[in-house]
Amino acid sequence: MSGSVAMLFQALVLLSPEAPLEVSAPPAAAAVEPLVTESPVDESPVDEPAPAPPVDGAGPEAEVPPPAQEVVPPLLAEVPEPVDTEVARPVALTAPWSSSTAYVLPQGRLEVGVFQPLCYGLGHNLELSTRPLLDLLMPSLAVKKAWLGFGGAVVATRHNLMYPTGLLLALSREGTGGIIAHDTRVPHILALNNEVYLTLPVARRHRLTAKVGLMLAMSVGRSTLTTIDLPLVLPRTAAYTEHVSGAFGFDLEGPLGRSFTYGFDLDLFMMNSGTSTFAVESSGVVGFVVSADFRVQAGVKVAYSELPFGSLTWVLPQADLIWAF
Amino acid sequence: MLYRAAAPKPAPTAVTELLVMTYNIEFAGARLRFFYECNGDRGLMTEDEVHRHLEGLAAKINQVDPDILLLQEADVEAKRSAYVDEVQWLLDHTSFNYGAYASQWKADFVPSDGLGRIDSGNAILSRYPIDHAERLALALSKEDGAATRYFYLKRNILRARVELPEAADLWLANMHAEAFSKDDIRVEHIRTFGSVMTELADQGYWVVGGGDFNTVPPASTQVAGFADDCSDARFENDDYTGEEHYLDALYASFQEAIPLGDYADDNTPYFSFTGDAAVGWNRRLDYLFTSGTFDPGSGLVHQSEARGGFDTLPLSDHAPVSARLTVQR
Numbered sequence: 078m079s080g081s082v083a084m085l086f087q088a089l090v091l092l093s094p095e096a097p098l099e100v101s102a103p104p105a106a107a108a109v110e111p112l113v114t115e116s117p118v119d120e121s122p123v124d125e126p127a128p129a130p131p132v133d134g135a136g137p138e139a140e141v142p143p144p145a146q147e148v149v150p151p152l153l154a155e156v157p158e159p160v161d162t163e164v165a166r167p168v169a170l171t172a173p174w175s176s177s178t179a180y181v182l183p184q185g186r187l188e189v190g191v192f193q194p195l196c197y198g199l200g201h202n203l204e205l206s207t208r209p210l211l212d213l214l215m216p217s218l219a220v221k222k223a224w225l226g227f228g229g230a231v232v233a234t235r236h237n238l239m240y241p242t243g244l245l246l247a248l249s250r251e252g253t254g255g256i257i258a259h260d261t262r263v264p265h266i267l268a269l270n271n272e273v274y275l276t277l278p279v280a281r282r283h284r285l286t287a288k289v290g291l292m293l294a295m296s297v298g299r300s301t302l303t304t305i306d307l308p309l310v311l312p313r314t315a316a317y318t319e320h321v322s323g324a325f326g327f328d329l330e331g332p333l334g335r336s337f338t339y340g341f342d343l344d345l346f347m348m349n350s351g352t353s354t355f356a357v358e359s360s361g362v363v364g365f366v367v368s369a370d371f372r373v374q375a376g377v378k379v380a381y382s383e384l385p386f387g388s389l390t391w392v393l394p395q396a397d398l399i400w401a402f
Numbered sequence: 403m404l405y406r407a408a409a410p411k412p413a414p415t416a417v418t419e420l421l422v423m424t425y426n427i428e429f430a431g432a433r434l435r436f437f438y439e440c441n442g443d444r445g446l447m448t449e450d451e452v453h454r455h456l457e458g459l460a461a462k463i464n465q466v467d468p469d470i471l472l473l474q475e476a477d478v479e480a481k482r483s484a485y486v487d488e489v490q491w492l493l494d495h496t497s498f499n500y501g502a503y504a505s506q507w508k509a510d511f512v513p514s515d516g517l518g519r520i521d522s523g524n525a526i527l528s529r530y531p532i533d534h535a536e537r538l539a540l541a542l543s544k545e546d547g548a549a550t551r552y553f554y555l556k557r558n559i560l561r562a563r564v565e566l567p568e569a570a571d572l573w574l575a576n577m578h579a580e581a582f583s584k585d586d587i588r589v590e591h592i593r594t595f596g597s598v599m600t601e602l603a604d605q606g607y608w609v610v611g612g613g614d615f616n617t618v619p620p621a622s623t624q625v626a627g628f629a630d631d632c633s634d635a636r637f638e639n640d641d642y643t644g645e646e647h648y649l650d651a652l653y654a655s656f657q658e659a660i661p662l663g664d665y666a667d668d669n670t671p672y673f674s675f676t677g678d679a680a681v682g683w684n685r686r687l688d689y690l691f692t693s694g695t696f697d698p699g700s701g702l703v704h705q706s707e708a709r710g711g712f713d714t715l716p717l718s719d720h721a722p723v724s725a726r727l728t729v730q731r
Binding site: 249252254255257260261303306385 | 437443444445446479481485510511513514515516517518519521
């Protein structure tokens with residue numbers, strides 16, 4: 078871990094108002110922790126004891142009672158007596174599977190996929206993620222912090238610090254595989270992608286997440302780096318040359334029966350790269366929860382991007398195998 | 403693809419003769435040494451470089467002020483030339499009003515040498531309206547694998563018809579023949595070009611065709627071992643041995659801008675290519691043929707101040723070739 082990342086992480090922990098008052102379930106119970114913990118004031122009309130997380134509703138572990146909340150987070154305790162007790166329920170900030178929501182992995186839970194990053198529930202409602210293989214060329218570390226759960230809503234921020242220079246240099250070469258011209262001067266680039274997540278429960282056991290992101294990048298040294306003009310790539314790398322890019326989007330996810338899940342997302346990227354000002358991506362995936370520690374998912378992604386010469390639309394299959402420990 | 407100048411310029415209402423020119427502009431690369439060339443290292447140009455090089459090309463074109471211009475290696479949406487639409491730029495900075503373009507190398511993303519998006523090809527610019535244009539595909543090299551063929555050049559003949567005031571319509575054919583393959587694809591391209599010209603001429607149409615044929619004329623005194631050869635270029639050095647008669651049929655059927663006898667007397671004034679500006683022009687690769695009549699003595703390879711009134715060595719690796727055409731009514 079680089080010094081900057083470590084400092085960022087420490088600052089997040091120290092700045093966290095409820096850091097010592099974690100509401101995450103212990104690792105052993107992580108796979109069965111409900112999204113919404115029962116509370117003394119819960120008068121939910123829902124028949125089930127509590128809505129289970131979408132990916133967690135199947136399997137024998139689902140019958141295990143949820144862990145009792147040990148400490149009420151101060152942010153929730155300080156809330157005035159609610160009029161609508163449904164809205165005022167305290168909400169757990171962890172979920173057993175990582176996702177594009179405000180929830181974080183429970184403490185000690187480790188998750189890795191073929192394509193998705195390695196994620197780890199650090200406790201204190203923090204989740205770390207990185208891509209170990211890619212780190213060899215592009216060191217990166219993301220910290221997601223679930224800050225607040227209230228009335229069924231959860232708010233989190235995610236901060237991903239990355240140093241893409243090594244990867245860009247590896248792509249800058251003569252001949253086949255030269256994504257970037259070999260004579261390109263690639264500067265030292267430090268990029269920080271900051272995202273804010275707001276997750277709300279919708280209907281029964283479905284979750285809608287709104288997210289807003291801002292990527293900032295600074296570079297040191299002479300640069301002749303140009304953009305990589307491809308859908309999926311340009312929206313994520315435009316900040317390397319233009320120093321800033323933005324994004325916002327929505328994710329909807331939930332269960333499909335007992336063992337399947339679905340996910341749908343729509344993201345809009347805003348860039349300041351010449352005539353390329355925006356990109357839109359949307360994906361739909363169906364997951365199958367094989368066990369509490371293994372799931373598979375497959376779907377399709379549509380990516381549209383304005384590019385310097387016009388625009389391109391890609392339709393790509395996507396699939397992943399995800400293990401948790 | 404048809405083009406129009408952003409601001410149309412007045413064209414003559416009657417035409418007594420036409421000045422026709424062919425010019426391989428090397429995508430406005432001027433004399434930068436690109437990665438595939440001898441001692442080359444450059445990958446992409448900046449927008450400023452492209453505009454500066456286009457200004458040089460436009461200055462030469464405006465100095466000649468042709469009525470018809472056949473362009474080869476014109477980029478329209480290519481990362482290597484900073485996405486400048488060179489056809490539109492030249493239309494807007496010369497006396498041409500109309501253009502037609504056919505891609506010969508087009509790919510959303512070439513994952514090699516940082517090329518990325520590429521769209522480069524042949525174009526025809528004209529003072530007079532182009533009312534028809536079509537792209538005639540040429541055969542692909544047989545020596546390339548499937549992946550190379552997918553990403554590599556798809557050469558073509560751009561055929562167009564120009565409406566002339568008070569004169570017969572003029573058909574044009576513009577080709578950039580295969581340059582690098584060692585199989586017989588280049589002679590096949592030249593044969594196809596001859597067929598296109600002959601077909602039009604046999605139907606009684608008036609036709610001018612030309613371009614960069616990537617081979618030397620008959621009566622060339624040197625066909626290999628050129629002074630701009632090197633050992634570090636991506637492609638092998640040019641060797642035209644055995645190609646001395648590739649153009650015989652064209653010379654037999656059509657009039658060329660430079661009479662073969664003049665070329666045989668002295669090759670040097672008609673050289674139109676060099677890979678190294680320091681070496682100077684050292685072979686002829688660019689041609690203009692017609693089924694009509696070029697004015698005697700009007701054919702010119704614009705090599706320098708002395709021959710064409712402009713030093714063209716800094717502008718491209720090719721020199722333009724022009725000739726004055728007698729108009730058919």
